[in-house]
Amino acid sequence: MSNKAPVTDKGKMMQIQPAEKTQPKTEREKLAEMRFKDKISYIWGYYKYFFIGGAIVLALAISLLNTFVFNPARKPYVSIATFGGYLPWETCSEIAEDLTLRFVPDTERFQVYLESYYLVEEDPQMNNAMMQKLMANVSVAELDVMIVSKEHMDTFLLQGLFAPVESVLPTNIITAQADNMYNARGMIYSDETKQETTVMANFGIRLAGNAYLESFGIRTDDLILAVVANSNRTEAAIECVRSFLTE
Numbered sequence: 001m002s003n004k005a006p007v008t009d010k011g012k013m014m015q016i017q018p019a020e021k022t023q024p025k026t027e028r029e030k031l032a033e034m035r036f037k038d039k040i041s042y043i044w045g046y047y048k049y050f051f052i053g054g055a056i057v058l059a060l061a062i063s064l065l066n067t068f069v070f071n072p073a074r075k076p077y078v079s080i081a082t083f084g085g086y087l088p089w090e091t092c093s094e095i096a097e098d099l100t101l102r103f104v105p106d107t108e109r110f111q112v113y114l115e116s117y118y119l120v121e122e123d124p125q126m127n128n129a130m131m132q133k134l135m136a137n138v139s140v141a142e143l144d145v146m147i148v149s150k151e152h153m154d155t156f157l158l159q160g161l162f163a164p165v166e167s168v169l170p171t172n173i174i175t176a177q178a179d180n181m182y183n184a185r186g187m188i189y190s191d192e193t194k195q196e197t198t199v200m201a202n203f204g205i206r207l208a209g210n211a212y213l214e215s216f217g218i219r220t221d222d223l224i225l226a227v228v229a230n231s232n233r234t235e236a237a238i239e240c241v242r243s244f245l246t247e
Contacts, residue, residue, distance in 0.1 A: 084149030
């Protein structure tokens with residue numbers, strides 16, 4: 001005999017009738033119930049990281065398009081470096097732009113680059129970094145012409161930095177500058193023997209009294225103009241040298 005209480009019809013209904021559950025509102029429904037100001041706050045709070053990420057990606061894309069498609073930087077037609085005394089950035093820019101206008105055929109795509117390398121006696125770390133940067137640019141053939149103080153010229157010659165002028169410059173320039181040739185002992189690399197040898201040769205042109213550089217307020221007493229041995233832009237380097245020497 002069962003001890004369970006009889007179940008009435010009402011009880012049966014209570015047993016089988018499922019409790020009604022509140023369905024969660026969709027994002028659309030939530031927004032529909034909000035005022036405009038609340039909608040803006042809600043959307044920003046919920047999606048702000050997506051907006052920020054999208055803005056960063058868009059800005060990067062615009063920057064890359066501007067750099068490489070719409071407004072690409074001009075490529076170096078010839079690269080010049082000064083080594084010795086400090087040359088202000090403004091002066092470097094003025095000389096580079098003037099030389100660009102003098103002999104670069106396509107000034108919208110190419111320009112002359114000029115950078116000043118200098119040493120500071122009381123800062124050996126900076127000097128080391130400056131020298132490493134210079135040698136790195138030379139090693140990847142990024143420099144074509146250098147203006148060097150006599151103080152550092154012989155050191156660079158023993159490292160094989162410069163080409164004998166007779167091997168790169170035309171006869172008319174060499175003849176016109178015969179009295180200004182800088183004759184010294186330097187290292188050269190021979191393509192025939194595949195070896196480096198030390199020779200006496202004219203490795204540069206003295207710039208004392210050079211009218212072009214002095215027009216920019218540069219002291220020229222001990223400056224020497226030389227062509228970097230591994231330059232791949234020989235014709236541009238010749239035009240550059242010609243512009244320095246013709247005023």
